Amino acid sequence: MQRRKCIISSQSYLKLTFCSERSKQVMEKRMSILSAKNDVLTKLKDDISDELLKRIKDKEVYKVLLKKLVIQVISRLLLKKSNRLQGLIALMAKEVTVKCTEKDVE
Numbered sequence: 538m539q540r541r542k543c544i545i546s547s548q549s550y551l552k553l554t555f556c557s558e559r560s561k562q563v564m565e566k567r568m569s570i571l572s573a574k575n576d577v578l579t580k581l582k583d584d585i586s587d588e589l590l591k592r593i594k595d596k597e598v599y600k601v602l603l604k605k606l607v608i609q610v611i612s613r614l615l616l617k618k619s620n621r622l623q624g625l626i627a628l629m630a631k632e633v634t635v636k637c638t639e640k641d642v643e
Contacts, residue, residue, distance in 0.1 A: 603641060 593599040 603637075 593602060
């Protein structure tokens with residue numbers, strides 16, 4: 538079995554090297570943009586978590602928030618076709634069972 542030798546001209550080699558370097562630069566730029574976006578989202582999530590923890594220390598604010606979350610869950614069930622029946626049943630029910638922590642019972 539004979540091996541074939543590939544002969545690449547210096548011009549082709551330079552063009553290939555240039556394309557490879559350009560591709561690497563583009564990828565590095567994309568990664569830096571994604572990293573910056575990730576940093577902003579992480580900071581936003583942390584800030585929101587901190588603010589939420591501060592606000593729910595007030596029992597009245599916590600009650601309102603909890604009620605809104607239950608309503609939001611039921612409305613999302615209504616929006617999804619696969620869960621629409623569950624949402625309608627939850628709306629028509631006189632009582633709804635909600636799993637919660639001991640402090641939520643108050």
